[in-house]
Amino acid sequence: MQFTNVHGRPYNEVKHWPPATYRDCSSSTSVALAAFTSFLQTENTNSQNKELQPWIPFCEGRCAFCYFPVNCEKQTISLYLKALKKALAEYAKTKYVKSSVFSELYVGGGSPSVLTKEQTVDLLRYCKETFQLTEDCTIKFTASTNDLSEEKLLALDAGKVDQLDIGIQTFDDSLRKMLNLRDSCKNAVEKLKAVKKKGLRVSIDLLYNLPSQTKEQWVNDLKQALELDVESVDCYPLELYPDTLLTKKIAVGELPSTGDSAKELEMYLEAYSIFKENGYAPTCHNRFSRLKEDFTEPASEVVGTGAGFFMGHMGNHIYSDIEDVKGYIDAVQNGVLPIARLSRLSREDEKRKTMMRIYCRSPVNREKFKAQFGKFPEEEFPDAIQKLHQKGLIETRDGEIRLTEKGDPWRVNIAWEFFNQ
Numbered sequence: 001m002q003f004t005n006v007h008g009r010p011y012n013e014v015k016h017w018p019p020a021t022y023r024d025c026s027s028s029t030s031v032a033l034a035a036f037t038s039f040l041q042t043e044n045t046n047s048q049n050k051e052l053q054p055w056i057p058f059c060e061g062r063c064a065f066c067y068f069p070v071n072c073e074k075q076t077i078s079l080y081l082k083a084l085k086k087a088l089a090e091y092a093k094t095k096y097v098k099s100s101v102f103s104e105l106y107v108g109g110g111s112p113s114v115l116t117k118e119q120t121v122d123l124l125r126y127c128k129e130t131f132q133l134t135e136d137c138t139i140k141f142t143a144s145t146n147d148l149s150e151e152k153l154l155a156l157d158a159g160k161v162d163q164l165d166i167g168i169q170t171f172d173d174s175l176r177k178m179l180n181l182r183d184s185c186k187n188a189v190e191k192l193k194a195v196k197k198k199g200l201r202v203s204i205d206l207l208y209n210l211p212s213q214t215k216e217q218w219v220n221d222l223k224q225a226l227e228l229d230v231e232s233v234d235c236y237p238l239e240l241y242p243d244t245l246l247t248k249k250i251a252v253g254e255l256p257s258t259g260d261s262a263k264e265l266e267m268y269l270e271a272y273s274i275f276k277e278n279g280y281a282p283t284c285h286n287r288f289s290r291l292k293e294d295f296t297e298p299a300s301e302v303v304g305t306g307a308g309f310f311m312g313h314m315g316n317h318i319y320s321d322i323e324d325v326k327g328y329i330d331a332v333q334n335g336v337l338p339i340a341r342l343s344r345l346s347r348e349d350e351k352r353k354t355m356m357r358i359y360c361r362s363p364v365n366r367e368k369f370k371a372q373f374g375k376f377p378e379e380e381f382p383d384a385i386q387k388l389h390q391k392g393l394i395e396t397r398d399g400e401i402r403l404t405e406k407g408d409p410w411r412v413n414i415a416w417e418f419f420n421q
């Protein structure tokens, strides 16, 4: 492919992390919190899709690459669930959330599949009774194969869960061991088959460019995903975070490092081509999917809470919660919103965020952009748009600006172009 050629590379390396995320959000101040609280007493007039995200930060054990603030103390779960429900209720009683209808309920984490059958049923019931969900609301639940018992599958099925998002990472046993995953490939495959048999949709995460991972191992992972007939696959390049076990082992020479940027790109392109040949198309941030729903308008607002929850977005406010479970429970018990970071997007930020739809593989409608911000995107961001067009990374077609196939591997770099101006 032309863009695998080093001379055709538009950037030195593929960026992994987009701009304008919770990491750039300021710490919550009493002034910002007061403004957010009074905003919550206004009516929500936005009719776009909205998502509800209760967050379960618990896992059976910690994977060697994981940088999430997960907690493995299962004895804290029931106290945490009480606090979580209280925090959800605080949001639910505000005018803004009362006037919000959710088309997706996403139970994220962590591994919410560590919850018992009773806890799972109770949390799902609570969300359905406390918030306004659409009739056909999609329910997604994050899970690990090592704690998906038949009993829990029955509970998820009874709770009308549509889809399980499962962090498989790799089907290769030697790599699974290196990543400190807690079950074998055989068990993971059996669980995926059991989930499919129950009629639930399956979305899996796969990691590539792992230490010592060969191209053959990666292709085998992709083929295994196809063989299992999963609905979608999120492919993530391994990112090494400072305090993870994997990074420490690499630092002391116990493990080789990851491949270079060229190897990483080559692995991504391999996935792109295999999925394309098999009827999956790229969508969202990192997904290859054959589900129609994955190509509809993404949620414009996310109402959620939980220790380590980081996707909060209501109106022009973005927020993330306290990461530590005990700190989260204490805050909720003291009657305060358990928010750690909170920012208000300026009009300038909103324009840039709108252009980030390109990175999520959604087109930007030029007329809608003008109606919202008074200018066409190319008037607002002349240099970035001209440069990206010239490089063939984006195209304008039928009044919409979208990513090209050439631009797809570079979508995060492209998002940064709108923030570097």
Ligand code: SF4
Pocket (backbone or CB within 6 Å): 058, 059, 061, 062, 063, 066, 067, 068, 070, 109, 110, 111, 144, 167
């Ligand atoms: S299961 Fe997911 S959230 Fe839990 S430790 Fe592993 S990678 Fe992190």
